[in-house]
Amino acid sequence: MALFIALVFGLLTLDFVIKKNNLTGKNTFGILVFTLFIIQIPTIYTNPKIIGSTLFLILASRRLLSLKSEKNIEKKILDASIYIAIAGLFFPWCWLFFVVLYLSILWNTVLETRFLIIPFTGILAVFILKTTYHFINNDGFSWFFLPKSNSSFNFAAYNHLGILLTSILIGLFILWMGGVRLARIPALPKKERSSAWLIVISLITTILIATLSDVKTSAELLFPLFPLAIVSANFIEEKEGSGPIKPFDYWFKELLLWLLVGISVVLLVL
Template sequence: MLASLFNKSRPINYVLISLLLIGFYFLYLTRDLSWTEHYFTVIQKTGLLLVLTGSLFLVRFITKRNGLSKDNSYAPFIFVVFLILFPTTLVNTNIILANFFLLLALRRLISMQSLITPKEKIFDASFWIFVASLFHFWCILFLILVFISIVFHVSRDYRNWIIPFIAFFAVLVLFVMAVLLLDHDLLAFVKERLQISFDFTYFENVFQNIALAFFSSVAVLFFSTQVLVLKSRPLNMQSSYKKIIFTFLFGVGIYVLSADKNNSFLMFTFFPLSVLGTNFLEGLDKGWLKESILGGLVLFSLIIFLGQL
């Protein structure tokens, strides 16, 4: 039923997915209603919901515009299911904002295959990655993807290699101005974020542990199967799929390196896994198998979500 419903890219599908996101977002917020007592926190929560919804439509836009999937709405649906599986993501402001800016960067990097205005795309992608790193420092890893994209498409023009550094200085100037206006200690701000930790004993309850184990299994399934079929992709699309694979690996790298980690840090892998999962489902010939996998993913995520309320 679910696979059949989202097998087409229809407006009603995106309305349903958006309503699903909004419903579970506010349902999770009912755990603590203290945020309703102040106008500022109400505005903040509403703003985060708008950013999440924007992220959802960016997933849809990037996937459809760059031909990363067929004409269906699996990718945004799987993206929302992952948010339900890890509900702590819904209240992590820095991670939500950082992921949103990374999606803006990925939108530009993946579209570089068209070779239209590559310099502007390199600058935009670098700029958004540096902005994302202000909210979560290890997003800086995605700068490697900028240089990988340059290698794939426009490596012969030496000016393209300089552009990311121009974007860095642009963000640095804006950042320093903001720090001075807000009267913060610049070094303390940077030092606080430039930390590494390999401590994975952060689980607050057994459901978070189970969710990570389940997500890891799904990730291995989606990632390994799509890596194996990469060579069978059209030649003009292989660079785009390679970027998706690198995006997943860098997302895992952020999770591994981050200090004070929790499951919400896995959000950086949601988009690439949504694309890889969509391609996996599209490659299945039997309808009942698609329904079983998608239904099982949804059912398990619902159980984990309700267990954490």
């Protein structure tokens, strides 16, 4: 039940992030895509670490996307660094998301040394809290010397037909919609480009996090879903202009949506 509540909270947070930062039009395509993919991956519901780390990455993204407002920059950077550090406690490869944090600082702020130092303060705060917890319950720093996660490329769990189908579908969405979005970023209004780049870099980073995970259960597919949902919504809602291609474009996107819905229903029933 707690994991379900965490997923719902993550879904609502993602919806807030999308609307607050105008990442898509006034629609729910992003939330729909995110929900339908979650339905297709039942292993997510038995993996609290991946759910927890993804939730904190979404919270971090919320703060990073709001940097462009140039208000309370120090607080937002600190919050984001704390969220990423906590996600790293759940799932060590989430530390890669600090790349997204620093790129966001470079794109959205007037570069100052203190902005680059603040993330280390967030990391230190989480380290102190974690160590304090272990001092009370165990023996202090021993947790720090425990073996950390390694990478594994054993994809045996993907031999299941449902998981294989979902992973192929996610891969196609990433290649097609991510590629289209990447190609069209230069044509976006200047004020929208930094957010668009941040989402694309987040997608690439979360793909790396999922790929480098130490155990492949298919639950790691949750990581790239939140940036992929936004990219997919951008693709679905985008108009190609007028002319003969417009009807084909409309029906192609309708087909993609219904295909995603159909696969989700079939896998849910099976």
